[in-house]
Amino acid sequence: MPTTRLLIEYDGTDFRGWQIQPEGPTVQGAIEDALAVALRHPVAVVGSGRTDTGVHARGQVAHFVTEAAVDAFRLKASLNGLLPPSIAVLAVAPAPDGFHARYDARRRRYVYHAATEPRALDRRTRVHLWPAPDVDAMNEAARRLVGRHDFSSFCRTKSETTNRVCTVRLARWGPGARPGDFDFEVEADRFLHGMVRGIVGTLVEVGRGRRSPSDVADVLAARDRRAAGPAAPPHGLVLDRVEYDAPPA
Amino acid sequence: MPTTRLLIEYDGTDFRGWQIQPEGPTVQGAIEDALAVALRHPVAVVGSGRTDTGVHARGQVAHFVTEAAVDAFRLKASLNGLLPPSIAVLAVAPAPDGFHARYDARRRRYVYHAATEPRALDRRTRVHLWPAPDVDAMNEAARRLVGRHDFSSFCRTKSETTNRVCTVRLARWGPGARPGDFDFEVEADRFLHGMVRGIVGTLVEVGRGRRSPSDVADVLAARDRRAAGPAAPPHGLVLDRVEYDAPPA
Structure with missing residues (x-):
């Protein structure tokens, strides 16, 4: 399945960490919400690892899988327009089939x-x-x-x-x-x-x-x-x- | 008159600039308020120059004059405790008599x-x-x-x-x-x-x-x-x- 890799910066001050959870806004949740709008269908985003409440990232890596055609240049601009200013997508790029942001991190x-x-x-x-x-x-x-x-x-x-x-x-x-x-x-x-x-x-x-x-x-x-x-x-x-x-x- | 020099950092996001004015919080106003508490009497603070609404500083210099004894070390700690976190006093030091933060800046x-x-x-x-x-x-x-x-x-x-x-x-x-x-x-x-x-x-x-x-x-x-x-x-x-x-x- 076509896999896309994201490079993400975030100010963790206002988030309950990376990983989606019921108690408050999370970075993963904000990115899934923006991707659902940009791609017009929901996708699951997998990060290289969770970060705790209040922890920041300059180089978090995540991936998602979709059959939809992804124009990396346009998707990056769309995501940065949709996301709150405390999250910035620094890069969007196609990844090899089967790439996994967590398992493949060295x-x-x-x-x-x-x-x-x-x-x-x-x-x-x-x-x-x-x-x-x-x-x-x-x-x-x-x-x-x-x-x-x-x-x-x-x-x-x-x-x-x-x-x-x-x-x-x-x-x-x-x-x-x-x-x-x-x-x-x-x-x-x-x-x-x-x-x-x-x-x-x-x-x-x-x-x-x-x-x-x-x-x-x-x-x-x-x-x-x-x-x-x-x-x-x-x-x-x-x-x-x-x-x-x-x-x- | 004994003169004291301040070295000041601020995040200008939430201020209507350096100079005191009626329309909103200013950096000069916040520092005068904190000094009035720390010194137990009001003083006028003179900056090297004004900065506009939203502009920041890593090295603003200001001075004030008081007859009260100033313990630079303790005053710095007091000011940083009293000021909002968007203003930090990096240094407090005695200045030569007649020192003027604006006129003497080279x-x-x-x-x-x-x-x-x-x-x-x-x-x-x-x-x-x-x-x-x-x-x-x-x-x-x-x-x-x-x-x-x-x-x-x-x-x-x-x-x-x-x-x-x-x-x-x-x-x-x-x-x-x-x-x-x-x-x-x-x-x-x-x-x-x-x-x-x-x-x-x-x-x-x-x-x-x-x-x-x-x-x-x-x-x-x-x-x-x-x-x-x-x-x-x-x-x-x-x-x-x-x-x-x-x-x-």
């Missing part, structure tokens, strides 16, 4: 944005962290997360996923765009529910001197959510990129 | 943000320009604005300023942070009311092929607002930095 990249100064223009995507944490200690701790590990200690307890092994390729704090900004980049083959926010919350405790960097190895070994720190606030988190074997749309 | 820098792709996360500060304009032509035109000129053609007709000569040091389009983003940087000793938006609107007409780059010399020579293009939308414009002989706060 690597996901998230960025968590923080700043030691209050921010007015970036306040929806950057968390104020004051006083400045010890970034070297956070990076020493973050290095211990790289590799293939069971991340149960960073997974929401209500998650039903049984395989909790992920391969983290990169986990690093670095300077952001402006003085006082700093960003945490993390890349893995997959992420568990709540994993990035649990990692950030734990690393910030290291940066505050409440844990030592070597604690992180014990947290991983515990395989118990209570061993890790609290979840960092959702609004600093952005799904930055999803990679596939074929070049992304 | 150079102002604005950045206008545009993108050829729709944006969700940056939609409050970046204007969607499609199709992509000819950036080389816009830069050829922009170079003709550099130098000391009478900018009457780019000044709002209702402005009462009689001296309309400004010295532009830099006027250049360049790539922004993400593919498809492009930013116009402009620096001058002073700017007239509506000048940056008039320049951007005119340069975009050049980028669309509706004017030639050499037209800009004729527009300057006309000293008539009707000779220039329309004002670009306010939400792409950010007052980026104000420079003084002394290092900024």
Whole structure:
């Protein structure tokens, strides 16, 4: 069946996350609504993964299947006209038959944005962290997360996923765009529910001197959510990129 | 009299510009209200210049004078607690006696943000320009604005300023942070009311092929607002930095 791939940016502030649910507006729901109008028939949209309430995306990937002819250029313009301004479709492209945005994703990249100064223009995507944490200690701790590990200690307890092994390729704090900004980049083959926010919350405790960097190895070994720190606030988190074997749309 | 300097960032979306006026909330008004609470007496705040409704700032400078003792560190924390989240005080510092945020400013820098792709996360500060304009032509035109000129053609007709000569040091389009983003940087000793938006609107007409780059010399020579293009939308414009002989706060 002809498959179409979407590259999507969204400001998660006003959504109950990606995945359709009864309690409020979702990004997936808004996109399905816009596609139903643009294509004149309903389609199901499958994303590379869900994002929680308040979490943003600069590079969410989704697909849908339809027998209708899709003019990618016109569909992109229609969707951007129909969607609320907090969702932008950056690309629409035909995908190989059988392409699946979730199963075929090889690597996901998230960025968590923080700043030691209050921010007015970036306040929806950057968390104020004051006083400045010890970034070297956070990076020493973050290095211990790289590799293939069971991340149960960073997974929401209500998650039903049984395989909790992920391969983290990169986990690093670095300077952001402006003085006082700093960003945490993390890349893995997959992420568990709540994993990035649990990692950030734990690393910030290291940066505050409440844990030592070597604690992180014990947290991983515990395989118990209570061993890790609290979840960092959702609004600093952005799904930055999803990679596939074929070049992304 | 003891003078204190403020460095201020704001999201202009919800304000009727910088300067206090009867029709709605202003940034200057919000800062005076917060200072009156923090200092327990009213003070007048003087900015480096006004910004229009919907225009933002990353580096507005202002000063106030008070006989009360000012603890810069505590005042900054108090102001950020009292102000709405769309205004952030980035620095509070003592200034030399007689320092004046407007009269002593030597150079102002604005950045206008545009993108050829729709944006969700940056939609409050970046204007969607499609199709992509000819950036080389816009830069050829922009170079003709550099130098000391009478900018009457780019000044709002209702402005009462009689001296309309400004010295532009830099006027250049360049790539922004993400593919498809492009930013116009402009620096001058002073700017007239509506000048940056008039320049951007005119340069975009050049980028669309509706004017030639050499037209800009004729527009300057006309000293008539009707000779220039329309004002670009306010939400792409950010007052980026104000420079003084002394290092900024």
